[in-house]
Amino acid sequence: MKSILKFFAAGEDRPQLTDAAEIDRQFHYHRRNIIVFMTVCYGLGYVCRLALNVVKKPMMDAGLFTPEEIGLIGSMLLYGYALGKFSNGFLADYSNVKRFFAAGLFMSAMLNFGMSLSSVLWLSAMLWALNGWFQGFGAPACVVALANWFSHRERGRYYGIWSTAHSIGEGLTYLGIAILIALPPKGLGLPWQYGFWIPAAICVFAAWLAYRFLQDRPQTLGLPSVAEWHHDTVSPTRPTTHSPSQIWRDQLKVLAIPAIWVIALASSSMYVTRYAINSWGNVYLQEIRGFDLFDANLFIFLNTAAGILGCVAYGYMSDKWFAARRPPANLIFGLIELVPLFIIFYGPANSYVLAAALVLYGFGLSGLLASLGGLFAIDIAPKKVAGAAMGFIGIFSYIGAGLQDYISGMLIYKTEMKVVFQMGEQSATVFFYDYTVPVLFWVSASVLSIILATSLWKVKARD
Amino acid sequence: MTDRTSTLNRLALAALCSLVMAACTPDSEDDYCNHHYLYHADHQDQVGNFTANLDAGGQLLVTVELPGQPLASQLLENPGNVYQVSSETACSSAEVAIESIENGTRASYQSDCGSDNRVEQINVGLFDSLDSLEEVEVVITTPAAQKHFAISRQCDAAIFRLQDHRKAP
Numbered sequence: 001m002k003s004i005l006k007f008f009a010a011g012e013d014r015p016q017l018t019d020a021a022e023i024d025r026q027f028h029y030h031r032r033n034i035i036v037f038m039t040v041c042y043g044l045g046y047v048c049r050l051a052l053n054v055v056k057k058p059m060m061d062a063g064l065f066t067p068e069e070i071g072l073i074g075s076m077l078l079y080g081y082a083l084g085k086f087s088n089g090f091l092a093d094y095s096n097v098k099r100f101f102a103a104g105l106f107m108s109a110m111l112n113f114g115m116s117l118s119s120v121l122w123l124s125a126m127l128w129a130l131n132g133w134f135q136g137f138g139a140p141a142c143v144v145a146l147a148n149w150f151s152h153r154e155r156g157r158y159y160g161i162w163s164t165a166h167s168i169g170e171g172l173t174y175l176g177i178a179i180l181i182a183l184p185p186k187g188l189g190l191p192w193q194y195g196f197w198i199p200a201a202i203c204v205f206a207a208w209l210a211y212r213f214l215q216d217r218p219q220t221l222g223l224p225s226v227a228e229w230h231h232d233t234v235s236p237t238r239p240t241t242h243s244p245s246q247i248w249r250d251q252l253k254v255l256a257i258p259a260i261w262v263i264a265l266a267s268s269s270m271y272v273t274r275y276a277i278n279s280w281g282n283v284y285l286q287e288i289r290g291f292d293l294f295d296a297n298l299f300i301f302l303n304t305a306a307g308i309l310g311c312v313a314y315g316y317m318s319d320k321w322f323a324a325r326r327p328p329a330n331l332i333f334g335l336i337e338l339v340p341l342f343i344i345f346y347g348p349a350n351s352y353v354l355a356a357a358l359v360l361y362g363f364g365l366s367g368l369l370a371s372l373g374g375l376f377a378i379d380i381a382p383k384k385v386a387g388a389a390m391g392f393i394g395i396f397s398y399i400g401a402g403l404q405d406y407i408s409g410m411l412i413y414k415t416e417m418k419v420v421f422q423m424g425e426q427s428a429t430v431f432f433y434d435y436t437v438p439v440l441f442w443v444s445a446s447v448l449s450i451i452l453a454t455s456l457w458k459v460k461a462r463d
Numbered sequence: 464m465t466d467r468t469s470t471l472n473r474l475a476l477a478a479l480c481s482l483v484m485a486a487c488t489p490d491s492e493d494d495y496c497n498h499h500y501l502y503h504a505d506h507q508d509q510v511g512n513f514t515a516n517l518d519a520g521g522q523l524l525v526t527v528e529l530p531g532q533p534l535a536s537q538l539l540e541n542p543g544n545v546y547q548v549s550s551e552t553a554c555s556s557a558e559v560a561i562e563s564i565e566n567g568t569r570a571s572y573q574s575d576c577g578s579d580n581r582v583e584q585i586n587v588g589l590f591d592s593l594d595s596l597e598e599v600e601v602v603i604t605t606p607a608a609q610k611h612f613a614i615s616r617q618c619d620a621a622i623f624r625l626q627d628h629r630k631a632p
Contacts, residue, residue: 062620183500183624288608292624417582419603421614423590428614430621434607
């Protein structure tokens with residue numbers, strides 16, 4: 001156990017190099033590697049997180065799991081991820097991030113491989129929960145690497161570059177894995193198991209890249225801190241006059257702020273819709289709207305791609321048009337999300353209308369996500385416990401997302417109608433579902449989220 | 464690069480290669496079932512057709528067409544030989560209509576399952592009743608969805624995405 005902990009622990013500082021040119025050369029080399037491979041690896045890691053979403057329908061068609069069981073398995077990843085977000089943040093602070101991140105990717109790959117072999121509910125649920133936990137290694141490791149290798153003044157733009165990995169990863173999954181499974185001519189027509197095998201292979205490759213190209217702290221290579229190297233004007237560290245118990249007491253005070261609870265509920269409701277579309281949207285489009293697997297995933301990809309613009313536009317609009325007041329922007333982006341949602345589910349059966357609605361929906365949802373999952377919470381919470389507020393809202397959100405996955409699956413399963421073609425000893429079964437109630441659940445969650453967010457119209461930001 | 468790093472690099476690459484090899488191993492599933500959707504159109508007119516339409520009011524209309532089976536009418540007169548419905552409350556007895564079509568037989572069955580009744584399962588027994596039946600093309604419509612596929616005696620799963628030249632009804 002000790003040797004495992006030692007393997008993952010951050011390295012010791014080495015005597016500092018004295019050759020300024022060599023220090024410059026190493027910083028340039030490692031920083032380029034870190035931002036490129038951190039973004040690439042985080043994006044590639046997404047395919048192991050979302051693989052189940054793409055192969056859900058083929059697995060249901062094969063009679064392997066009912067929608068309720070698939071929903072339960074899917075929810076386990078979100079619970080595991082929520083737990084991972086909480087625990088792995090602490091672990092990453094003490095770890096050599098290249099090993100930590102690589103281990104997370106490698107274990108996620110193994111768990112995807114395991115999923116392809118399991119047809120047992122409890123085993124699949126356990127594998128997928130563990131996958132969620134190991135997926136939670138990625139973000140903290142990348143944030144620590146950013147903090148170690150990029151100075152305060154430049155961190156924003158490098159954070160922005162790394163953030164594109166979310167959309168790259170979602171795009172890779174919804175299109176890349178769909179190409180493997182979808183029937184020719186759009187796809188390769190491979191069995192659904194390839195939807196886990198190829199992501200596993202990709203994540204092993206990503207783990208190798210992370211291990212090869214990311215780096216521990218600069219000081220472990222004999223380099224100065226990035227702030228020293230960058231001649232950054234570092235504001236003197238605020239003296240920590242508070243004891244850990246005092247900090248804990250301050251963090252608990254977050255729970256006494258009613259607006260934080262309202263944001264947590266609003267964010268949780270929004271995550272219901274967000275993950276409903278990401279988890280069940282492509283199944284709905286195949287089951288009810290009759291699209292093939294490739295087209296259904298292409299539609300879902302459109303909403304995730306539009307999300308990049310939504311995040312940027314929300315920040316710009318709320319800062320410039322409303323003097324950093326979030327509630328008016330929340331309402332606008334909420335409506336941009338909600339109206340297309342009605343069009344997606346109750347609008348005309350036209351592919352172009354559906355595509356446009358999904359783009360708008362993704363744009364609006366991402367804006368709201370940026371606000372409720374971050375900006376608005378930071379505005380309202382006292383700055384010294386902003387992290388605790390974010391953590392509280394994050395866990396609430398993922399619990400909402402996880403509950404959604406199970407509830408949606410259960411609601412879908414309740415409507416199941418089977419048509420069984422008996423052929424002597426063997427039989428072929430085709431399943432039919434009605435999404436009327438689940439869709440109502442998803443849209444209602446969105447309406448509730450917007451009402452809750454707008455109810456904080458008069459809440460003022462704290463300095 | 465240290466020895467330990469290069470060993471770990473090699474191990475990671477070996478794991479990657481074994482995963483890729485596992486992923487690329489040919490599947491043992493029957494090629495016929497995997498690729499039939501591409502060629503179904505070639506014999507579409509010779510296979511049987513099974514359509515079922517369940518509307519929001521609970522009316523169930525089932526139609527069976529069996530080309531090349533001119534003597535099947537006696538068997539088709541009994542709906543139990545064709546399908547059986549499992550639902551929360553029993554559906555009404557089916558009204559049966561049989562007619563001859565070109566070198567074959569068409570049968571239709573209409574029953575009322577009630578608007579508040581949930582149809583849980585339809586067992587189609589055509590293949591067990593007709594030993595010579597090899598394949599049927601199926602269209603099933605419910606108030607929520609429509610699915611179009613083929614069922615072949617050679618395959619243990621429905622064949623979707625049929626690339627046919629006819630439009631599904």
